[in-house]
Amino acid sequence: MTAGEPARRRANGSGAPALEWLFHPRSIAVVGVPSGDPRGGNFLRALRALGYDQNHALYPVNPRLPRAAGLPCYPSLLACPGPVDHVISQVPAHAVPELVEHCVERGVRSLQLFTAGFSETGDAERARIEQQAVARARSAGIRVIGPNCMGLYVPDERIAFTGNPPPDAGGVFLLSQSGVHAADLIFRLGAIGMRFSKVVSYGNGADLAAHDFLDYAADDPQTTVVGAYIEGVPDGGAFARALRRCARTKPTIVLKAGTSEAGARAVRSHTASLAGSASVFEALCRQAGAQLVQSMAELRQTLIALTSSAGRVRGPRVVMLSSGGGVGVLATDALSRAGLDVPELPGGTRRELASFIPVAGTSNRNPIDAESFGGRGAGEGDAERRRGILSAVARSGVADVIVVSPGIVQGAHGSRVPWRDDAPAAAEPGEAREEARAFASDLAAAQEEAGCPVLYVGRDRIWGDLGPDLEMERALYAAGIASYGSIESAASVLRRMLDWRSRREGWPALF
Amino acid sequence: MTAGEPARRRANGSGAPALEWLFHPRSIAVVGVPSGDPRGGNFLRALRALGYDQNHALYPVNPRLPRAAGLPCYPSLLACPGPVDHVISQVPAHAVPELVEHCVERGVRSLQLFTAGFSETGDAERARIEQQAVARARSAGIRVIGPNCMGLYVPDERIAFTGNPPPDAGGVFLLSQSGVHAADLIFRLGAIGMRFSKVVSYGNGADLAAHDFLDYAADDPQTTVVGAYIEGVPDGGAFARALRRCARTKPTIVLKAGTSEAGARAVRSHTASLAGSASVFEALCRQAGAQLVQSMAELRQTLIALTSSAGRVRGPRVVMLSSGGGVGVLATDALSRAGLDVPELPGGTRRELASFIPVAGTSNRNPIDAESFGGRGAGEGDAERRRGILSAVARSGVADVIVVSPGIVQGAHGSRVPWRDDAPAAAEPGEAREEARAFASDLAAAQEEAGCPVLYVGRDRIWGDLGPDLEMERALYAAGIASYGSIESAASVLRRMLDWRSRREGWPALF
Structure with a gap:
């Protein structure tokens, strides 16, 4: 229109x-x-x-x-x-x-x-x-x-408040008192391929406030998921009603700022809002069936989960595929700390994995140390081996979710190191992008075969061009696969998804 | 030699x-x-x-x-x-x-x-x-x-187990059962400028084990800080003695893997180690005066703190300088959750800040919303303003540490967005590097004037070249300033430094 x-x-x-x-x-x-x-x-x-x-x-x-x-x-x-x-x-x-x-x-x-x-x-x-x-x-x-706000981003109407946001629309509705946070979400999540129905930065909220936007989002046919950054609500009753209505029909995530005393003072200086009691707000979100998060990172991670397969996780059993034994060990600790299980694989699966994984320096029990899995300079043989491993895991029957982490920092192998101008440069960007797309496509196939979510934990790139990594994340997200920057983030998202689902038991299934 | x-x-x-x-x-x-x-x-x-x-x-x-x-x-x-x-x-x-x-x-x-x-x-x-x-x-x-290990990296002897580590030596000694983790630390920390006396990946530890390396590190005149990734110790008594001796003379950080039941099983498959009881290990580190951490990220963050000014933080009072009101609000919440204070600034400092900070849309109380501070396309006027703000804060007398966070995602402004080939590209890399170095130099000057640590919370770059960001981190680290990727990480490092220091009260001061 x-x-x-x-x-x-x-x-x-x-x-x-x-x-x-x-x-x-x-x-x-x-x-x-x-x-x-x-x-x-x-x-x-x-x-x-x-x-x-x-x-x-x-x-x-x-x-x-x-x-x-x-x-x-x-x-x-x-x-x-x-x-x-x-x-x-x-x-x-x-x-x-x-x-x-x-x-x-x-x-x-x-x-x-x-x-x-x-x-x-x-x-x-x-x-x-x-x-x-x-x-x-x-x-x-x-x-x-407003006042004191950036206003509107409505892709279908070609309305924007900042340069070059994604030109096409999607299903995520964002409301944010902060303009910086709104822009941050648009660009970071936009970069991996998330798209938005409407984004609104509403500042002091002197007239239109959170409850107005939640009411709208609840009814907006273009909106499937709602995320909110809120510093204060002028009318607690109206907010509670709107949040309940919105959260019953669409997954709704709230990041509440000003939960600390000093934070509440900062909120008054920022948008003149009264932050209110943190515990009252928490109870309110809980009763409404909304998800309350504590940081921008958690808000982003939850939005990614709810617009990918990660949001559909149904149980705590994780099969962990990594490259590097130590990476798998720490991942298992982190998953366990989050209350998730890393069950031993059945004998049949382990025997099948043994044909792909050499006995020395690797493990096929879970976590699986698949050595240079998805790794450096993989040729067609490596890709076949990777698909074999993924397929064996997909058919193991013990996974509620498969987490894949190459685990090795990018730039360590191949890239030109920042302290040596004469060191060999990284692989051609085109080659790295090609490999990223091939890996993403194998993970998408594994997800289909397994019938449960696959989740990717990316390597951090510490120098060089982010192009291939972004290509990988975009290809994964397009295939419905969530990608996180650390196993701790992945574990915490899965935990919160399971808790959220169980708190909503008996209510309409949203995710 | x-x-x-x-x-x-x-x-x-x-x-x-x-x-x-x-x-x-x-x-x-x-x-x-x-x-x-x-x-x-x-x-x-x-x-x-x-x-x-x-x-x-x-x-x-x-x-x-x-x-x-x-x-x-x-x-x-x-x-x-x-x-x-x-x-x-x-x-x-x-x-x-x-x-x-x-x-x-x-x-x-x-x-x-x-x-x-x-x-x-x-x-x-x-x-x-x-x-x-x-x-x-x-x-x-x-x-x-070993067996099952990568072995040695000794820069002064030109010994390495992986391509192109930093050629020069420094004071950090690393021992790691995992070769991947050892390489990860060398490259990630090396990239910002950290240098190492010796790094050893010792795998199964069938002969030489953690206590041997801790004993050596304690006496090694080249070594000033010790970091360890440990899956298991064959001789608890020898380990306890060596850890105590090492931690009394040098800051010593231990990442213990296999703390969960599933993690302990993974440890057996990885290095045949017995993970032992997590609580016994924790008590042992506490008694020895070592710092126990839970993830590779925490290990890295602590090593950065101990080789920069952040390790010298003496109290919980944070002055928070950010760009964007919402960024400061969430930062204040995160600092408060970590038990740190964000005190109101004295009237004199606020009046001084008022001359640099416009009344609309910003705050000078603490957190300070210094709008586009360290930001996009800063000209010489902006740089002067930045130095004025930093100097006022440095002289405020209420800061145990000054945390600076531009807060805005990189790539949002200027960089070529991944969904539009015709969008304007980022600033010239050379220009961005120049600006990064100038910013780092201003922060170093502020640190000197304040006589307390300055700590930097970087922006995430989500597309484009990491060059300017790495340049910034390197310039900061060279000036003794720690740089972290999120306010949550910064807050948690500061909290752990203060706790560690108080646990070591009465012992020799190491940091």
Whole structure:
């Protein structure tokens, strides 16, 4: 959809029409585009880069500029030639009250205040201006997002707040009070191939807040998984209701910030939010059936699990395939610490593995030390051996999940080391990429044969080009296989998935 | 030193002369160099790449080859033309007994059995061969390292077991039953600039075991810090005594593997070691004043701390400087969870910071949101601002440690995104490296001014070239500043340093 009545997109009658307008504006004005940047500042640049103006009206506003980033620029919102659905404000805080009046006059439907310097400063006068501006907008039917926020990324509508996010859409809905965290999730998860339905950075949340976005996400037919970074909620009851409704229909993950005393103080300075009690919040998530996580890494890892096979793990039995005996030993310790099992393989499987694995320096019991498995300069013989090992494990019948870890640091073998200019360079990037794709395809086949998730623990690359590693992660993710940077992360994700599933027993199965 | 009597190197009378011979052999024979590899297999290649044969005799042995890797090859150890101090065995297990007889005949002082397929297979007959071969060697005064191990990396003697390790030496001594873990530590830590006195991978430890290496490290004048990866100890009493002696004189960190039941089984398959009781081992490390860690990541992080200023942290008060409000909020939560304080800054410092930090969207209380601090495309104005902020914090008087986290993912801004070939590319690598060095130099100056450690939490790069990031880490490490990949890691290292120091109260100060 590129224009028209947003309400038509709604799948059922329980959604929030106001947010349909927010996510599907027919036109946008960027008010206060900076004079100093020939590309029109962050928002205009991002919208043009993604192509919003190809199908919609886009109006830069700045009385001192005739044109901005190649578009005609208008002296005021009132001067924009067509109807304006959505306004992005880059004007300073003191100019916001007048802008709100203009929005009312022009029948604007939603206003995003990128503008900061309001209640989060701790200044009473600035807080009052925020409150009055938002109240005035609300009274005229205008919904406000922010202040102090980056706003919207809606790939299907070509709306973005930062340069070059993925141009295509997917099923993950993100809400985040922090713009940096929203961008971090878009780019990191986007890099491996995750795609988003809508992303919203809503800052202080003076009007639209977490419960509004959860309500929307619950009904949004494009959204399959919901992730949230929340510093505080203005209305605990509304939040609890919205979270429950959303988490019953879609996997919903919440990262709550400000759980410590010092963190709560930081939250007040950041988005003027009241962090509230950490234990109350935890109980609330538990009762709602949502997953509460503690760090951005856990949020990312859980989102990856829920959009890959890892989210479907059904039991604690891990078959661990590694390269290097010590790697398998530590992996087994880490899995055990997370309460997972690493059961011995049946005799038949071990006999089958013995034909692929030499007796010296390796093991076929579980963990399996498959020596240079998926490793350096593998030829076709190595690839056949790898497929044989994977197939034997897939048919062993004892795995709830197969974890594969080459375990050896990238750059150690082959790459040009940073302390020797004359050392031999790494394999050709093209070759390494080819090998990565072949490995990913073998793991995908093993996953199909095993009928249980395969999970990959990547090697860290410490120097050189990340291209081949990213290629591997992307190929795996495209095949539905989750990839994590350490066995500790993998173990903790699996543990949390199993716990989450058991807490939701008797409820609709979501993953 | 390149030749002569190793015993001369000994700093005092309490060392182990046998190990001086091991670490300083005047000549090496590599027996069983593979016929298929024109470069002479792993060991010959590694020794030649580092230049061992430039100052010592190096004898490849294989009856089927006239030459190996450009050196004359001998049909048997007995045929080597000069005295042989050290033998590296690449022959199969069944050929080891004969090789031991040859070693006795030739007056060899130490034998490294890369050869695997002994007791770790669980086969009684193979275990018996291992036991007999080792006993025979010992009875003739030959010390054995292995079997099932990679052996030695001694930079000053140009001895290596893997291609292209750092050619220069430093103060870190590593002992590891696993060869993969030893290599991992050498390359990962070597990449940021850490250097090693000696590294030893000793596999099954049938003769030389952890206590021998700890005894040596305790007395080795070149060694300042000791790290150990241990799967099992054959003699608990000897190990306890050696660990106590070593840990009283040098910071000593132990990663114990096989702490879980399944992990202990994996340990038996890997190095035929008995993992023993995890709680007994923990008590033993505690009593000895050593630091026990649980993962390779923790081992690496602790080694970095102890060879940088982070190891000198004296109290729990953290001043947190980040770019992006949400980053600071989560960092504060993570630091608080680790039991560290994030105290409010004094009014004077806050007023000073206010001149550098705009009121909108940032905070100067602690955490400090210094917006695009150390960030993207910083010009000279930005650098001046950065130095002003750092200096104000350095003089605040409330920091036991200053943690700096740009917080924003690399690749998000500037780099060519993996989903758009036509997107603008990253800044020139040269430019990014220059900026990294300038940032590192500012942090080093701040550390000097503050008189307390500065610690850096890096951005993850998710695509593109790791060069500039590695340059940054190297510049920081060279200036004595530790760098970690996440705030959680940084917080946990600081917590463990403080706990370790308090447990050692009343003992000699080591860090």
